[in-house]
Amino acid sequence: MSGVFSPTRAKIKERTLRTDKWWLQPAITFGVLISFVIYATFRAFENKYYFVEPLISPFYSPCLSTSCIEGSSLLGQPFNNEYFGIGISPSLFILIFPLGFRMTCYYYRKAYYRAFWMSPPACAVAEPHTKYTGETRAPLILQNGHRWFFYFGLIFNVLLTYDAILAFRNAEGNWGHLSVGTLVLLLNATLLWLYSMSCHTCRHTLGGRLKHFSKHPVRYKLWSWVSVLNHKHPTFAWISLFGVAFADIYVRAVASGAWTNFYFF
Amino acid sequence: MARNLKMRIWRGDADNGALQDVTVEANEGEVVLDVIHRVQATQMGDLAVRWNCKAGKCGSCSMEINGKPRLACMTQVASYGDEETITVTPLRAFPVIKDLVTDVSFNYRKAMEIPSYEPPANLKPGEARMEQIDVERSQEFRKCIECFLCQDTCHVIRDHEENKKSFAGPRFFIRIAELDMHPLDILKNRKQKAQEEHGLGMCNITKCCTEVCPEHIRITDNAIIPMKERVVDVKYDPVRWLGTKIRKREGIV
Known part of the structure; x- marks a missing residue:
């Protein structure tokens, strides 16, 4: 017997005496994240309806495989469309970076440790595991690589912002047009920047690691701004996730012909 | 009524x-x-x-x-x-x-294990000078009233008695952070000790300590995660490690 049932502790048979709906938040988190994972997996393997001039889905950008639709490869096509006889969706070459950024994110860690691993399911609710080593051993020690995914995430933000700028063209490639798709990609890029800029690693990199703010006034100012954003990091984590999903849904719908990309001008 | x-x-x-x-x-x-x-x-x-x-x-x-x-x-x-x-x-x-x-004596034992503030050797009493922006981060942590609610709710020890040997707990992570961010503290290897001796790596940042803190100290965001990032600087970031060998970098000791 360990934990709250250890011999020296107060003899209480319940795992928790909380009377509020402590299970609701992890249940919602589980539902939303698992829905996203299922949808993202489906889309990553679907390998179609990801590009229609001038829009590209964030799940497939940058498109780096020889199977990419003409016009969708911003950075060339260094990968083959199959290896060892197995066809590989272009999405699978890049997905590890945004996925890794979110998987190692300090906020998402809290969310999925609670909702999926129940470690703990909620505060002061006994977890079901008999042993716990935290993030000291493989594979969870890899969470310490969050900053590398952050750096890669910034590259993706630049590329997705460029995709949004390219969406100021029409289907024939002429500049100076604005469509609903332009706004969707712009919104997605903006939310991703907010998510990245509010990140704890960003806060640390810009100034958090300093001992003397007074000797680095510019970095102190940057740290102060990011600290304000950092308060909202969980919010940005969620809405940027919805933003990515919505951008992909929109592009898919337009590319498949289900929706028409309305042009304001 | x-x-x-x-x-x-x-x-x-x-x-x-x-x-x-x-x-x-x-x-x-x-x-x-x-x-x-x-x-x-x-x-x-x-x-x-x-x-x-x-x-x-x-x-x-x-x-x-x-x-x-x-x-x-x-x-x-x-x-x-x-x-x-x-x-x-x-x-x-x-x-x-x-x-x-x-019996909360566990916490007092852990407090004694934290290396105390170490000022520069040539600093005489009354000579310490610090700018406000250099100490304001630490001041948040000084609000702690040692109620130990954060220690109580932390599942690392609440649900695993055996971890008490190797885990200091959130109250002492803010103490470590306070000292590591202190502009005049010169003790080396505070980050390594936090990870290797005080169990910082055991924390999986589920933020229960922050939720229960009656002083509203943002324990996880302002102390534990910054300390985890500082540990990454010295233990898991070869680029930064190499940078410290080429040029002295502030904060990496």
């Missing part, structure tokens, strides 16, 4: 114990500690409860109220429904002594 409040109070010691039902008068504006004192005065003369300031500043009356770690002196009775029964138990992460009183 007075009301009859239904309560369940845990009574017992390390060998045995149970929740006991009691009905007690509660007046408008009273906190849970007030009604516990009324129970003690009128119905359970030998009820053990630790308290002191009744102002949320001494951290003595930590207990669990309806399963949540809280200060009894800062928990309004009115925040519970008229028909709701309030259940009060001792902190469930520490050995119980009697009734609502637990």
